Amino acid sequence: MAGVIRDAIHAFKYGNYRGLAPQLANLLVERLKSSQIPATLLIPVPMHRSRLRRRGYNQALLLARKVSEATGIPMADDVLIRTVNSPPQVAMTTGEARYLNAKASFTAVKDVHGEALLLIDDVVTTGSTMAACAQVAGERGAASVWGLALAREGRRNFRD
Numbered sequence: 001m002a003g004v005i006r007d008a009i010h011a012f013k014y015g016n017y018r019g020l021a022p023q024l025a026n027l028l029v030e031r032l033k034s035s036q037i038p039a040t041l042l043i044p045v046p047m048h049r050s051r052l053r054r055r056g057y058n059q060a061l062l063l064a065r066k067v068s069e070a071t072g073i074p075m076a077d078d079v080l081i082r083t084v085n086s087p088p089q090v091a092m093t094t095g096e097a098r099y100l101n102a103k104a105s106f107t108a109v110k111d112v113h114g115e116a117l118l119l120i121d122d123v124v125t126t127g128s129t130m131a132a133c134a135q136v137a138g139e140r141g142a143a144s145v146w147g148l149a150l151a152r153e154g155r156r157n158f159r160d
Contacts, residue, residue, distance in 0.1 A: 009122055009150055013059045021059075025066030028120065028148055032071060037146045039118035042068050042075040045133055046106065048085040063150070064120040073118070079110045079140075080133055102132040113141035118148055125153035 011017040012024060032039070044064035052058055061077050068075035084105040119133050124147065134145035 005151055013122055016056065018057060018062060021062040022066050024122075024150055025063045025070065027150060028063060028067050029070045032067065032118075032148060037118060037148070038116045038144070039073050039146060040116045041079075041112065042073050042118050042120055043079050043133070043137070044075070044077055045119055045121040045129060046077070046080050046082045048082040048105075050085050060121045063122065067120060076110070079112055079117075080106055080108055080136065083107050099126065099128040099131070102128040104132075106132050106136050108136040108140040111140050112137055114143050115141075117142045117145045119145065121147070121149045123151050123153060124149040 008020055008024065012020040042064045044058060044060035047055070047058040047060070058077075064075045064077070067073070082105055086102070086105045117134075117137050119130055119137075121129065124130060127147075130147040130149075134142075134147070137145050
């Protein structure tokens with residue numbers, strides 16, 4: 001991830017530039033429209049409540065709302081919760097550390113039987129966060145779980 005998109009995501013995520021949500025979400029909408037993802041429910045990747053209080057907003061939730069508005073696909077921010085206030089994934093230096101950091105951080109608090117979930121996040125690096133969310137959603141009955149993010153960092157998952 002480099003250049004303008006990196007700067008925009010960084011400003012959106014860390015600089016409180018919430019007004020970038022519609023433009024960034026449009027990138028996700030365009031990708032979704034050109035894909036064959038059978039999404040029936042959008043799920044923003046949750047943020048731990050203490051980090052949410054510090055930042056003031058969950059950037060994945062802002063993106064998911066805008067994608068929902070543009071596509072008509074319902075969005076639910078009450079299916080998954082982050083139960084562990086683990087260090088930010090950006091602080092992890094290896095794929096294995098990211099995987100272990102994310103593995104036990106999430107729980108699904110609602111059943112999603114038969115739903116084709118689409119997880120929405122801003123950046124995917126190793127896929128550990130998406131994988132952890134998908135695992136707990138699958139345990140609550142999701143028919144399928146897909147992931148969509150604005151950007152992918154260059155690191156690969158240690159399991160790849």
